[in-house]
Amino acid sequence: MLKVNNINVYYGDVQALWDVSFEVKEGEIVGLIGANGAGKTTTMNTISGLLRPRKGNIEFLGQDITKIPAYRTAGLGIAHVPEARRLFPEMTTKENLEMGSLVPEAKAMRKESMERVFELFPILKERAWQAAGTLSGGEQQMLTIGRGLMSRPKLIMMDEPSLGLAPFLVDEVFKIIEQINREGITILLVEQNVMHTLHTCTRACVLETGKIALTGTGKELLNNEHIKEAYLGV
């Protein structure tokens, strides 16, 4: 479904990604793990078109999307749930959700999509008319995921959806990720909660200083000595 082929990405003169390649197949949950500054967010931003690689290319459903700008990748079926929420704080919950369905195909299905999001996150329905900035951290996180789903994506990329959530909500978010996946949406997941991620994902890639260091199934990586030492701290 998604193929990232040998991309090099720079911020000015500083190279952030080195020859990064990986693949996400339809129906998978693929985890992207790594230390702070390893390039996880950069990878996501490149896929969604916020950054452009200097070398290499990205294919989505057979189409080369390397040069497609971010506002158009959404229309192709890629949703990006950004790190640290990035909601529109002055707008209501409902308006924030509507912002997720601006592409024509999604706009046509806006009502159903919203019903679906409210089913998944009933609390958001209660908060529909409340400004997003006044929601609690957990509610904001749900709204960010909900906004991503509003574009009717085939692939949803989530950047640290469990950031700043209470332990029981972290469990909840991972359950929701699995549920969304069961409903047929492919998922690319960046997470610092390495243990939970490796238990949830089909496969995972490990990024180290801008390079892919390892790939494997969640189980393989859980038993990998290097992963244990460098990421799990066990």
Add this chain to the structure above:
Amino acid sequence: MSCILDLRHVVRKFGGLTAVSNITVGIEEGEIFGLIGPNGSGKTTLFNTINHFYPANSGEIIFKGKPITGKSTHEICKLGIGRTFQVVKPLRRMTVLENVMSGAFLRTGDTTKARDKAMEVLDFCGLSHRKDVKGKELTIGDKKRMEIARALAGNPELILLDETAAGLNPREIESAMAIVKRIRDSGITCFVIEHVMKFIMGISDRMMCINFGTEIARGKPEEIAKYPEVIKAYLGEEYAKGK
């Protein structure tokens, strides 16, 4: 040990919503005190009442024996309470060094002195190799660390740390824990909000869990994790089973 910060019946309302409802707690000098609770339970609001970011509606806040209720945020900072923010607030176009210097200017008007102080705390926080990077370019974990450095540059006696381990992987959490312990060992009392259990359970001397703005449990980390109310409202059954 004496009480460095004493909160008495602190209340903060937002319209009809009582975010902090009658919290009474004393933080002792030299301890690491952990505050946990579900999202929206009032933890950050409590921090905001302490430094008058959102003034308390009623109750008293006493720092080193003197009431600070009603004093302005900058006065409280000058008295010796530093803080970091959950939603990080870097000065985006300034470098890391300049960000931290802005904290040091609390105590000095001299640029050289401020720079020396900033370099010292950057070293302390393990961030000196990033000193020339712009604030906005840091990863989220490094932004959190820069906020600690900026607060420390103002020489606080008490530091309020709001979710400083968010966005760190388990290995990085260990190094963040070491930083907080070093801060305490240097004589600064730490009042810490955190959702990462490994972090807060591992560093706190005492902890409190709140929900709907009210205390539901208080005690040592190993005690607090066993309270049924804490498991129900915060940790979740899976955590209780798993660990």
